[in-house]
Amino acid sequence: MSDLSQLSHDPDFSPVEKFREFLLTKNLRTTREREIIVDEVFSDHEHFDTDEIVARLGNRTDSKRVSRSSVYRTLDLMEQAGLLRKVARPNGREVYEHDYGYPQHDHMICAKCGELIEFHNDEISELIEKIASAEGFLRTGHRLEVYGTCESCRRGPRRKISKLDLI
Amino acid sequence: MSDLSQLSHDPDFSPVEKFREFLLTKNLRTTREREIIVDEVFSDHEHFDTDEIVARLGNRTDSKRVSRSSVYRTLDLMEQAGLLRKVARPNGREVYEHDYGYPQHDHMICAKCGELIEFHNDEISELIEKIASAEGFLRTGHRLEVYGTCESCRRGPRRKISKLDLI
DNA sequence: CTTCGTGCAAAACCTTTGCATTAAA
């Protein structure tokens, strides 16, 4: 679900503030649950899926417990707000990453160990921009995944991630 | 835009023949159902998802009826055989396209009308190869999706495709 | 107060799988 909202990536605002701003413009409410989720998501900079956030917030006994539904609904909103973007779906679950205040980059995905390796390259973006405009296409973003085998797996192959590993 | 649909398949082998060859090397069997599915999939050159093939083959009353399970299982094999590749997942379903005898290309996806626009660019592939090898990554393929608005939607916007439209 | 958001459970969806039957080789 891609909302193409044009809110700016102003480094002066924290993710929470940026999200509040988004909610305001959409006439949505700033709730305790939404702030808990944004905090949790931005507490570190790893890739994550919905279930991981649910695991961290869904079983708490204090005032920070949030339901599974609210996590799904809020991650959706955060994507619309430009705070997150989906990067892959390696095991049947969407994987998100931070998109706010974070430079455009792409990923190499190792078929052996499943690792996501980030990389950044200006030439790619420029080339894509050039191709798009030549077709009359107004580019707002892109997603590039490079498939193959990472350096360490080429030497000593590890097992591929399977669904069983996720239990 | 370059029209890729005119480019030729490998003149030496039809998709069915190529699939037979694959099945042989894997010690799998060439069945009536598998040939029906390959024929159906290559009867035109559009993008498709599993459900469309099931819709075309699952309700027949003649000898060409094939079950849903077999369609899933065979599309999987066809992907392994190099006949198909997954290109996107715009509405929760994997979308396939022909990969056999068909040059590498990428896609622009219009956020307004949902259209997939194919394009081909050698510089992109070369650049990706260069970046990958610089990281010690052994590249076997890639997937590039460019998001934005297509030319016709920039002039007279159409509705975005939603799940409701698929009923 | 009014309306929106939450939490829960159930439903919706797509995909995979166990098993008895059928058919390649």
Added chain:
DNA sequence: TTTAATGCAAAGGTTTTGCACGAAG
């Protein structure tokens, strides 16, 4: 004859939704 593939129904796994209750504005 041997073993793989099919078809069916049921299960799996993720995401969405209807509804009553609670909370934000």
